[in-house]
Amino acid sequence: MVDLDRLIVSFDRGLRTLFAPALSVRAVPGDELPEAEMQPAQREHAAALMRVNHTGEICAQALYQGQALTARSSQAASALERAAQEETEHLAWTERRIEELGGRKSLLNPVWYAGSFAIGAVAGLLGDRVNLGFLAETERQVVEHLDGHLKKLPAADEKSRAIVGEMRMDEARHATSAVDHGAGDLPAPARLLMRVASGVMTRTSYYL
């Protein structure tokens, strides 16, 4: 059973994730680095990539909140809530970098949030092993995605690279911690479906 208090708390979190500026306790990676000189097209490309990463973090928030809402055990729920808390730093870093690059956040973030929240809630209903397995697989796919971005970002844009590099390390750690908490392996079709869904999100938010 989903209790009403948890539902209200996650609704409030959702609104804050989407509409309030995120805060970071840690220093923004690469803050000390100078701003790179880039051609306008390169700068736009970097901003679009960081928009994709910001939307990815919006989705991560939504997944974790959805998963925490329906998680069977309170340990799983609190592990998920803690993870979501940590991810707010990624939101703050990408948000700030988009601004510095003169870009904007994805217009479709509320849609991605709602969809991801629903997927997370379904994962939570399937029991802790699947729920944590879903978390671990999400993080593994995010690590691969960020590796791709480290190749695509303009070489000169060290500030964006520092942020993506730090996020990559955090996500890899999140995957390991999910496994330590008892994550099971997801079946291949589920992993494929996740790839397809995140592919739609990343390709769309590059432009929108």
Ligand SMILES: [Fe+2]
């Ligand atoms: Fe993240």
Ligand SMILES: [Fe+2]
């Ligand atoms: Fe993560």
